[in-house]
Amino acid sequence: MLIVFLDCLVIKVRDNGRVINKSLYFALAVNIDGYKELLGMWISPDEGAKFWLSVLTEIHNHGVHMMRNSVAFVPWQQRK
Secondary structure, eight states: OOEEEEEEEEEEEEETTEEEEEEEEEEEEEOTTSOEEEEEEEEESSOOHHHHHHHHHHHHHHOHHHHHHHHTTSOGGGOO
16 A cells, blocks of 8 residues: 555434434555555544544554455465
8 A cells, every 4th residue: 555544524323213423434545556445434433542543453453455455466376
C-alpha cells in the first residue's frame, strides 16, 4: 500500500425503534497502481482514540491484503 486514508463518519441508524448516532470508521488504501482498496469498516457508538487503536491493530494483524496481492505474482502450481 502506498497511502492509507483513515476517516470516521457519524451516521444515523435505527436501533430498537429509535434513531441514534453511531460512528462508522473506515480505512481506504491506494496501492502503487493507483487502485483503491477498502481495508475495512467498523461501527462504534462514538469516536475515540481507543477505538482507532483497535482499528489500526486489527489492520496490522490482519495482513490478508498484502498476502493476496503477493500471491498474484506466484505461479498457479505453487500457490498452495
